Amino acid sequence: MLAESTRPVPVREAAPRLGFLRSWDTAIIIAVLLSIAVAAATVAGFASPRNAGFLLIDLIPILLLALPMTLIILTGEIDLSVASIAGFVSCVFGALWNAGLSLEVIVPLCLVLGAISGAVNGLLVSVLGLPSLAVTIGTLALYRGLAFVVLGDQAVTSFPRAITSGLQAKIGATGIPVWIIPVIILAIIFGIILHFTGFGRSLFAIGYSEEAARFAGIRVAQTKFWLFLVSGAVAALVGIWWTLRYGSARGDNATGLELSVIAAVLLGGVSIFGGKGNLPGVIAGVALLAILRNALQLASVPEDTLSMLTGGLLILAVVAPNAITWARTLSRHPRIT
Amino acid sequence: MDDTYDVDLQSSPKTAAPGVPVLELRDIHKSFGAVKALQGANLSLHKGQVTALVGENGAGKSTMVKTLAGLHQQDRGQVFLDGEEVSFRDPLHSREAGIAVIYQEPTMFPDLTVAENIFMGRQPVxxxxxIDRKAMHQQALELFRQLGVKIDPDRAAQGLSIADQQVVEIAKAISLNARVLIMDEPTAALSGVEVDRLFAVTRTLQERGAAVLFISHRFEEVFALADWITVxxxxxxVATSPAAELAVDEVIRQMVGRDVASLFPKQETVIGDVALEVRGLSRKGVFSDISFNVKAGEIVGLSGLVGAGRSEVARAIFGIDKYDSGEILxxxxxxxxLSPRDSMAAGLGFVPEDRRKQGLVMELNVSRxxxxxxxxxxxxxxxxTNQAEAQSTKEWARKLQIKAGAPTSPISTLSGGNQQKVVLGKxxxxxxxxxxxDEPTRGIDVGxxxxxxxxxxxxxxxxxxxxxxxSELPEILGMSDRVxxxxEGMITAELSRSEATEETVMTAATGAESSGKETPA
Structure with missing residues (x-):
């Protein structure tokens, strides 16, 4: 109790919203476990260390992009250009490699390029106050176009095998890829920033009420600018990863990846309207999506169908919270007809 | 003149109550939750006469207008149209009864022409x-001719001045055969010339037999236009009197005359050095040449009517809005x-006007x-960490006696007063x-x-x-060392605690040119 409460506040009132959040997180985790169980029982080859390795490696780019995307969606914005930035950076990576530069030079350059690409989004959103949906759908096309300007329809594939297969290295015989470790560390860092710093607190406040956040001295525009910049830098990281993982720098690398990322974030319980969500939930969302895709791929379901699945899950993630709230109000106030 | 031979019962032909009112409201009551907006409101509007409705902020004027417009339904009380009891279920119903409302800022279809706006939904065919565009054009021209104004019926509504938009709305009202015209603070956004034209248009309507209800905070306008003044x-x-028999002082007394109990204890304090000084702060069209200071230990009350620019000045000082010129020390x-963050660093705090939108994030809990x-x-x-936040929250909840379930209770479960304490604590x-x-006790229970x-x-x-x-005079008078x-965007008076009375403050707030006005030193 805060102070002697002469007018006790009914504790029940607090329950629905928090309870709902908890139940969504629980539901996602149950869905992850259930899909693992079902896939292991019905899909041949799913429950093997080899497949687990594939699954985790495939999950890396989505998880990486989901980290900054979570923060951006929490503030009520969105970044649709991440996959295009990854593609653009991939092409620049290839071009610089062809020009004979070393990895030690190329990687930092590419990260800076990604940060600049993100900063362009950030400037348009925060300084000019444009809606991020419009801005990043524009840069989605713009950066993808630039990717093809850099390499045309060619591909750079002359990367040494030592590097490309090195990315697939496993920890002993466990099948767990080595490179998942730094990604997990990055996820933990993002989790700490979001849930255990003042900066993280300000993101939730901005997402719920930009005006109240401004009145509390939070620099809303600056905050958003930095989020987009970081999102661009992480997208560059994914561009580099993609290039080396598949040993190929091409204009169409990572095309459409933003859809999977956003679907995973929303499945993880982040509200598309901002303010509500948490990072552990998002990681569960990424896992669910990756498991479903992997199992269905193993079961030889065609790629078109997988794309439908991603889209369907995205819609479900947006509709379900609203539908549940609606159902709750209906059950509480039954309609008399 | 043969006035002396006039043995009609009407003593003063213009202001005597002439028979059955076109529209009459009797003993109207209306509550919104616990807030009693109207409790025994009366109003009579007569054919060919202008009635002015005046009162302080929150006196219930807007609720009256909305009741007449059919936007609100009264809880209790009667409405009579030509002596017959009616009730307005919705805005359409009120409009069909011949009531037209002209708002401060009319809403028009910006891409349609003026004529199309007038005849929206009932174009001549x-x-x-x-659609018979020629007839529409002609009819619009005829309306403007009757009103004695020049507006091109074929121009787009976009870009019309607010004054012109109001005239278009009035033209629309005439074309609808409105018999009762309600003007809710129409002059607030108008320049002097525009006000004169609006008055000319209003007098035309009056001569045509319309009953006009005019709401304004400006006394000179009220006295220039109205036949009757209802407070x-x-x-x-409170009272309805012929305008000719009233003086400004009397109206102000009627508006504020209530007990100021010593509900607001301001303890004696030692007043120190100047803490905040504002010099010549101006923002075009919002406020100009604002200069004042606040000393350590002093409570300076900033009074004025809604829309006078008080909150805007506060927002500019805190760095929420920009200003054009002036200094803040x-x-x-x-x-x-200029940013709230810099102001915070300099030692400023700001409890904003709108608790639910600006003061708090309603979706977050008390602690956050x-x-x-x-x-x-x-x-x-x-x-x-949550622990650090909860600890600080508990400390301030104890100091301010905030009644909340727990630091993690949603802020929306707290009463308005306790929410305000959280904003203060923050x-x-x-x-x-x-x-x-800004508005320390708006929407808070008396205790x-x-x-x-x-x-x-x-x-x-x-x-x-x-x-x-x-906006509450008793609060200003009870709490302030200086007022x-x-x-209208200017400081019209600076009053010491002893000089500040309901009359002196209200006189300065309404811009009335009468005694009690002080010029800032």
Whole structure:
């Protein structure tokens, strides 16, 4: 109790919203476990260390992009250009490699390029106050176009095998890829920033009420600018990863990846309207999506169908919270007809 | 003139009550939740006469207009149209009864022409139901001719001045055969010439036999236009008198005349050095040449009517809005960079006007709200924990006697008064030297109200400089060491505690040119 409460506040009132959040997180985790169980029982080859390795490696780019995307969606914005930035950076990576530069030079350059690409989004959103949906759908096309300007329809594939297969290295015989470790560390860092710093607190406040956040001295525009910049830098990281993982720098690398990322974030319980969500939930969302895709791929379901699945899950993630709230109000106030 | 031979019962032909009113409201009551907006409001509108409705902020004028427009339904009371009882279920119903409302800022279809706006939904048609543009043009021209104004019916509504938009609305009202015209503060956004034209148009309508209800905060306009003046206070009818028999002083007395009990204890404090000084602050069209200071330990009340620019000045000082010219000095340091964050760093706190939108994030819990301004302060090695927040929340909840279930209770479960205390706590915890409080007790129950007042008074006692904006006169008078009054973006009076009375403040707030006006030193 805060102070002697002469007018006790009914504790029940607090329950629905928090309870709902908890139940969504629980539901996602149950869905992850259930899909693992079902896939292991019905899909041949799913429950093997080899497949687990594939699954985790495939999950890396989505998880990486989901980290900054979570923060951006929490503030009520969105970044649709991440996959295009990854593609653009991939092409620049290839071009610089062809020009004979070393990895030690190329990687930092590419990260800076990604940060600049993100900063362009950030400037348009925060300084000019444009809606991020419009801005990043524009840069989605713009950066993808630039990717093809850099390499045309060619591909750079002359990367040494030592590097490309090195990315697939496993920890002993466990099948767990080595490179998942730094990604997990990055996820933990993002989790700490979001849930255990003042900066993280300000993101939730901005997402719920930009005006109240401004009145509390939070620099809303600056905050958003930095989020987009970081999102661009992480997208560059994914561009580099993609290039080396598949040993190929091409204009169409990572095309459409933003859809999977956003679907995973929303499945993880982040509200598309901002303010509500948490990072552990998002990681569960990424896992669910990756498991479903992997199992269905193993079961030889065609790629078109997988794309439908991603889209369907995205819609479900947006509709379900609203539908549940609606159902709750209906059950509480039954309609008399 | 043969006035002397006129043995008609009407003593004064223009202002005597002539028979059955076109529209009459009797003993109207209307509540919104616990708030009683109207409690015994009366109003009569007569053919060919202008009635002015005046009252303080929150006296219930707007609720009256909305009731007449059919937007609100009264809880109790009767409405008579030509002596027959009616009730307006919705705006359409009210319009069909011949009531037209002209709002301060009309809403028009910007891409349609003026004529199309006038005849929206009832355009004159030719064969095959094609719109007869020629007839529409002619009819619009004829309406404007009757009103004696020149507006091109074929131009787009976009870009019309507010004054022209109002005239278009009036033309529309005439074309609808409105018999009752309600003008809700139509002159608030008009220039002098535009006001004159609006008055000319209104007199034309009056001669055509329309009953006009005119709402304005400007006494010169009220007396220039109205035949009758109806005064409201606290949602109830005070008096209706012929304008010719009233003086400004009398109207002001009727508007404010209520007991000022010593509900608002301002304790004596030692007043120190100047903490906040504002010099010649101006923002085009919003406020101009605002100069004042607030000293440590002093409560300066900023009074004025809604729309006088008080909150805008506060927002500019805190760095929420930009200003065009002027200086803000905090303890003799120029507060140049403009952002709430810089103001905070300089020792300013701001409890904003709209608690639910600006003061609090309603979706977050008590603790997250209270510590939103303390993100840096509570962090250790850059990390901020729920425990640190809860601890700070408990400390301030104890100091301010906030009644809440737990630090994690949603802020929406708290009463208005306790929510306001959280906003106060959120700023007090930053250790400010200057606190700007906009409407400290809006929407708060009486008990908590005096608690908030005691708190503010105690804070001033510890040397905090307080700038308090309030629309409630008793609050201003009871709490302030000094009172500033704003009218239309300017400070029209600076009154010491002994000089400040309901009359002097209200006179300055309405811009009335009468005794009691003080010019700022």
């Amino acid at each position: 030719r064969s095959l139901r094609r 409201m206070r606290d949602g109830a009818h 905090v303890r003799n340091q120029n507060l140049k960079p 709200n209270l510590t939103l301004t303390l993100r840096k302060k509570l962090s250790r090695f850059g990390l901020l 700023w007090l915890a930053t250790g400010p030297r200057i606190l700007i409080i 908590t109200k005096s608690e908030v007042h005691r708190l503010i008074s105690e804070l001033a006692g510890t040397g905090l400089a307080v700038l308090m904006i309030s 500033l009054v704003m009218h």
